[in-house]
Amino acid sequence: MNKFRVSGFTLRVLGSGLLLSKHNPKRETRNLNFASRARRAIADERLQGALARAMDHFVHGREIAFAELEDPAALKQHGRAIRAHTLAHLDEYLALLAQSVQRHGGHVHWARDAAEANRIVVELARERGIRLAVKSKSMATEEIYLNHALESAGVRPVETDLGEWIIQLAGETPSHIIGPALHKTRAEVIALFAKATGRPVPPDAPIPDLTRIAREELRQHFLAAGMGISGVNFAVAETGTVVIVTNEGNGRFATGLPPIHVAVMGAEKVVPTWEDLMVLLKLLTRSATGQRISSYVNCITGPRRPNEPDGPDEFHLVILDNGRSDVLGQSRFREALYCIRCGACLNVCPVYRKVGGHAYGSVYPGPIGAVLTPLFQGLDKFPELPHASSLCGACKDACPISIDLPRMLIDLRQIEAEGKPILNFRFWILDFRLLSTSNQRWVERVLFRLYGWALQYPVLYRLGAKVGYWVQRPLVRDGRIPSVPVPPFSGWTQFRDFPQVAAQPFHERWSKLEDGEAA
């Protein structure tokens, strides 16, 4: 049995929890459970409209982009083979990557966790007296809350992707991997931009005007910044090249204008060769936005060469573990690291499409977030996320790498169920609040345990069927049970009916049939 390892995460989780509460008052929703956050999101009509529009837009684009490929299945298979091979040899390819970066005059930093990664970036800024850093969109830096770390060290980070800038101004977190601000309306953006620029923005300003305001405002920051921070979509081991994909062009500026470029990557983002890169790039942009390729793909190898007129004087690559090696060591979850962060699984997920990204309470939302977050940060911290899925399998179908997300969600559920004893008195005494939020799950657990136990004894099972039939009688209406007033059953009947327990159980009918045949 592959035991789920949580002990190693405990400190890290505590640390990030503190960060959250200290720096981000907007995240008070974090204290609610998934169900409450989801309920809140579903009641938000504005959000529902935005989600429906955005999701259809992304899904439609992806379908068209894949339909024109000669053999999409073969391409996806090739992509998966590359990821599987790379992860199985991750140590070798990371070593090669580091060597290649250094060969081109770049610096490589290794960070075991968020705190180490933040310290490295903050230290680089501090040593050079840098007060302003421009950032191009990066999930890895979201994962480690780099902006908070920079701010508390007196460095102002400015997000330059339009969507990221909007949510930075709003003090929020991204609600989608690809469209971080898709939950924001034009009116909200107008208010945020007026506040940020200190100039009035007409209440009917069209979207191109808003984009121009962002362009002008952020252009000043690009030119003034002492440091450019980017994520890494892929890092090519054979040449030490980091690849940054953008549509707006902010990636070109953030990596090309400031005197120092710091790229932060999850350790799993390495690809062996340029040939492999092209396969994955094709899958990434088609899956993410339905584009054959994004407007700009920057392949950056080390700092500016002496004969080049621009580009940074220094290039630093921060390679982040932050739970990845733990996942790598668990065979059944390793493929979660194959993810190339395209967001396709979010767009097709019936749960994400209704609740949006913030309901997950984690940096990575949607099906991949429901797997990665408990793996990276601890299942004890995010026990509900693996349950935030209908297991319909749409995510696996949409995934360009065919990552088996439903299977991993079930495995996580299993671990979570097995890891909890039916009654834990210490738990009970120490933390009533925790118990009360998971009360319903606790009752479920007891019921399933009883059910499983009763199934072992035919006598008990038959008795149960009989008792069940009599107990349900006051609730039956027209052959269905439309409402049960007691949890956890009430949760089910809130939206669905229970089927009635049959007057004559199957085993009785079966034996009667057999008797009939015999006769």
Place this chain on the structure above:
Amino acid sequence: MARLHNYPRMAELSTGAFLDRIRTALRRGDRRESALARPGEPVTPADARVHANAVRARAVAAFPVSLECFAEKLTAVGGKVHCVESADQARRLLLDLAAAQQVGHAAICAYPDLANLGLEDALAEAGITVTRVAPSDWTPEIRQALRVDLVQADLAISGADYAVAETGTLVLAAGSFNPRTATALPRIHVALVRPERLLPTYQDLTLLLKADWLSDDSQLSSSCFTFVTGPSRTGDIEQTLTIGAHGPGEMHVIWLVYESR
């Protein structure tokens, strides 16, 4: 500034310690997976150079088909594709574009492909300020002056090191006459490209990138390859496609088709 002390200087993790964690994890995981063969053999620069001429010859032969594909793909994302049959036509087209967009300041990356087109003189005659980026000893002062010019320019004119038909993409290698932000800062980017630069696929591109830019000891001679496909765009506000976010709002590719004759 007192808060800086939140982050005391600490010894950084060594490569070995980090990789050891990965190695241990891989040992813990499924052994069968580590036997996974790599899909496709890596191509060395030497291999690439052996095949480079064949790839180039194939690309030239495929030019008419490739151009059609290139134009279709680039036009689909809002780029403009033109073909000119003489240097004179190229100059006139460029001047028309500049006039239509009220260009006051143009920056030209002195790609060798552009050398005989007389673009600078034509632009200057039309009263447009021209910044020519040519190889130089890029001292901090000269670099700063160039940056100021590039920020002011409305129009960036460049060549392209490669173009890929499959997606309608230009590939620009940063180099002594091609600053990587020169084609990003102005609001219009016009690239004049010779037919032999057009490659049918990304497979061809990776091979030539390795053949042309990667030394036998795996040193890449450019710090940045930028793939450009159409104008800068965003859909971040209400999923409404908006052209011209941070980069150029207009992007033109002018094919110098007479060059192949």
